Amino acid sequence: MTFIYKRKVNFYETDAQGIVHHSNYPKYFEEARGFFLEKIGYPYYLVRKELNIDIVLLNININFKKPLEYGDTFEIVTTFEKENRFFFNFKYEIVKENTKVSDGKTRHCCINIKDKKITHIPDDILNKI
Amino acid sequence: MTFIYKRKVNFYETDAQGIVHHSNYPKYFEEARGFFLEKIGYPYYLVRKELNIDIVLLNININFKKPLEYGDTFEIVTTFEKENRFFFNFKYEIVKENTKVSDGKTRHCCINIKDKKITHIPDDILNKI
Amino acid sequence: MTFIYKRKVNFYETDAQGIVHHSNYPKYFEEARGFFLEKIGYPYYLVRKELNIDIVLLNININFKKPLEYGDTFEIVTTFEKENRFFFNFKYEIVKENTKVSDGKTRHCCINIKDKKITHIPDDILNKI
Amino acid sequence: MTFIYKRKVNFYETDAQGIVHHSNYPKYFEEARGFFLEKIGYPYYLVRKELNIDIVLLNININFKKPLEYGDTFEIVTTFEKENRFFFNFKYEIVKENTKVSDGKTRHCCINIKDKKITHIPDDILNKI
Numbered sequence: 205m206t207f208i209y210k211r212k213v214n215f216y217e218t219d220a221q222g223i224v225h226h227s228n229y230p231k232y233f234e235e236a237r238g239f240f241l242e243k244i245g246y247p248y249y250l251v252r253k254e255l256n257i258d259i260v261l262l263n264i265n266i267n268f269k270k271p272l273e274y275g276d277t278f279e280i281v282t283t284f285e286k287e288n289r290f291f292f293n294f295k296y297e298i299v300k301e302n303t304k305v306s307d308g309k310t311r312h313c314c315i316n317i318k319d320k321k322i323t324h325i326p327d328d329i330l331n332k333i
Numbered sequence: 334m335t336f337i338y339k340r341k342v343n344f345y346e347t348d349a350q351g352i353v354h355h356s357n358y359p360k361y362f363e364e365a366r367g368f369f370l371e372k373i374g375y376p377y378y379l380v381r382k383e384l385n386i387d388i389v390l391l392n393i394n395i396n397f398k399k400p401l402e403y404g405d406t407f408e409i410v411t412t413f414e415k416e417n418r419f420f421f422n423f424k425y426e427i428v429k430e431n432t433k434v435s436d437g438k439t440r441h442c443c444i445n446i447k448d449k450k451i452t453h454i455p456d457d458i459l460n461k462i
Numbered sequence: 463m464t465f466i467y468k469r470k471v472n473f474y475e476t477d478a479q480g481i482v483h484h485s486n487y488p489k490y491f492e493e494a495r496g497f498f499l500e501k502i503g504y505p506y507y508l509v510r511k512e513l514n515i516d517i518v519l520l521n522i523n524i525n526f527k528k529p530l531e532y533g534d535t536f537e538i539v540t541t542f543e544k545e546n547r548f549f550f551n552f553k554y555e556i557v558k559e560n561t562k563v564s565d566g567k568t569r570h571c572c573i574n575i576k577d578k579k580i581t582h583i584p585d586d587i588l589n590k591i
Numbered sequence: 592m593t594f595i596y597k598r599k600v601n602f603y604e605t606d607a608q609g610i611v612h613h614s615n616y617p618k619y620f621e622e623a624r625g626f627f628l629e630k631i632g633y634p635y636y637l638v639r640k641e642l643n644i645d646i647v648l649l650n651i652n653i654n655f656k657k658p659l660e661y662g663d664t665f666e667i668v669t670t671f672e673k674e675n676r677f678f679f680n681f682k683y684e685i686v687k688e689n690t691k692v693s694d695g696k697t698r699h700c701c702i703n704i705k706d707k708k709i710t711h712i713p714d715d716i717l718n719k720i
Contacts, residue, residue: 215496215506216356216489218349220403225345226648227617231474234614238473248473249533261613265652274349275507344625344635345618355519356488360603363485367602377602378662390484394523404636474612478605478661485603532607 205333209239209280213272223271230264233296233310236280240294244332255326257314262291266308276300284333287311289324334462338368338409342401352400359393362425362439365409369423373461384455386443391420395437405429413462416440418453463591467497467538471530481529488522491554491568494538498552502590513584515572520549524566534558542591547582548572592720596626596667600659610658617651620683620697623667627681631719642713644701649678653695663687671720674698676711 211232219225238248251257272278281297290313298306314323340361348354367377380386401407410426420442427435443452469490477483496506509515530536539555549571556564572581598619606612625635638644659665668684678700685693701710 214489214493216348216354216492219345220347220349220351221645222349226651227345227614227621230614230617231472234474235472247533258608261655263652263654264613265650267650268648275505343618343622345621350516355522356485356492359485359488360601363603364601376662387479390526392523392525393484394521396521397519404634474606474614476607477603478607478609480607483603 205244206281206283207236207240207243209236209282211235211278211280213274213276213278215274218274221271223273224276226266226268229266229268229298229306229308232280232298233264233266233294233308236282236296237294237310240282240284241329244329246329246332251326251329252317255328256317257323257326258317259312260315261310261312263311264308265310266306268306270300270303270305272298272300272305278305286325286330290314290322292325334373335410335412336365336369336372338365338411340364340407340409342403342405342407344403347403350400352402353405355395355397358395358397358427358435358437361409361427362393362395362423362437365411365425366423366439369411369413370458373458375458375461380455380458381446384457385446386452386455387446388441389444390439390441392440393437394439395435397435399429399432399434401427401429401434407434415454415459419443419451421454463502464539464541465494465498465501467494467540469493469536469538471532471534471536473532476532479529481531482534484524484526487524487526487556487564487566490538490556491522491524491552491566494540494554495552495568498540498542499587502587504587504590509587510575513586514575515581515584516575517570518573519568519570521569522566523568524564526564528558528561528563530556530558530563536563544583544588545569548580550583592631593668593670594623594627594630596623596669598622598665598667600661600663600665602661605661608658610660611663613653613655616653616655616685616693616695619667619685620651620653620681620695623669623683624681624697627669627671628716631716633716633719638713638716639704642715643704644710644713645704646699647702648697648699650698651695652697653693655693657687657690657692659685659687659692665692673712673717677701677709679712 217224217228278300283295285293294310296308346353346357407429412424414422425437475482475486536558541553543551554566604611604615665687670682672680683695
């Protein structure tokens with residue numbers, strides 16, 4: 205399952221090299237992830253409130269191929285990938301004018317909000333994907 | 334009572350105009366405020382844990398006179414100003430090479446962490462200033 | 463002339479108090495300002511490229527009345543206010559579920575990108591407002 | 592060659608989960624990298640001005656093991672690793688109270704500021720490491 209999230213570069217996301225500072229990419233990915241969860245009917249605040257779980261980030265990996273600049277519009281193509289009962293990944297491609305300018309991956313697991321212990325991915329989420 | 338907090342500009346704080354983006358000034362002020370509280374023996378996490386109060390921000394006002402750039406070192410001169418039993422201000426001057434490049438002010442009150450209700454400024458803090 | 467810019471809170475904009483950190487409000491205002499300029503047909507990158515001017519921030523003032531939280535959707539009502547040939551303000555009201563939770567103001571002037579000298583507000587912009 | 596950079600968590604770096612938001616780790620790494628370059632006598636602004644090169648980020652990878660919280664002090668242990676004449680890495684370990692809470696790696700190359708073309712790592716830098 206793949207969703208496409210569209211976004212514009214904000215001026216405050218640029219740096220003195222004139223391009224988007226790389227620390228914004230984890231934020232872009234988080235937005236795309238949130239959009240993904242929203243699209244399958246489980247916006248993140250519902251995941252927390254209804255399922256009582258937190259989605260934890262274990263690893264992030266980002267490749268920077270071409271820069272993004274102020275004024276750019278881009279798309280993030282987000283894909284879900286189940287690893288096993290506990291671990292899963294989101295994969296991201298940042299596309300600007302039909303060219304991939306960056307890609308990345310985040311690895312996650314779920315924990316109970318109460319005891320902070322790891323728990324398997326809720327079926328409610330898996331069934332929707 | 335006045336404290337001087339010294340700081341360098343980080344590259345990630347600059348924007349495509351080549352200067353520090355203005356949204357970093359509230360962060361600089363917060364650091365200077367934290368430094369102030371630490372110096373009087375009440376670092377903010379202790380304010381929360383021991384006094385069970387949160388310091389709330391009601392207003393922020395900043396004047397931008399000259400820009401800060403990557404590579405700059407600057408000082409923030411912070412002063413406390415009691416308004417009455419409930420309200421107080423911090424005043425800030427950002428100084429670079431003996432020139433004031435910016436100044437600002439934040440207005441605050443205290444609330445109980447539990448019931449979120451406004452409470453007077455703790456004597457423990459006032460006595461130290 | 464007034465424009466309404468709609469926005470959701472991103473998770474990465476929250477802080478350990480569980481609310482949007484105040485340093486994001488200058489960013490929200492910048493987005494709303496950009497939206498305003500776009501709506502009158504002068505997106506900021508065009509202001510820079512076609513008119514060769516930079517819009518400089520001189521002062522920012524923000525009142526925090528009620529917090530914004532993760533999951534919130536809000537509107538920023540932005541108004542332009544000419545002070546004289548050189549100086550102008552944008553005024554902002556942040557509205558959540560028909561309640562004003564914050565308001566603010568930014569004061570600006572224009573400078574030539576080349577010589578960085580102050581210049582009057584371009585008629586091209588004033589005529590559109 | 593290894594350098595240790597010491598840092599405190601700022602309140603504005605936390606999120607609604609009560610921990611440092613992961614988008615701050617690339618900023619921490621950038622600070623540690625800057626500190627490394629400074630220690631070998633080539634602060635980044637000198638790299639740009641004297642050597643006329645920009646250091647470009649190609650990839651970032653971060654493992655999150657344990658969270659950082661407000662009030663924490665931590666160290667970043669930074670190591671340089673030459674890949675070949677063109678590519679190099681920085682490796683980072685974030686250590687809090689003698690426990691590694693995170694590690695990461697950034698991959699880089701150098702470009703001429705003028706023509707933006709890739710260039711080999713300057714001997715001036717390699718000789719210092």
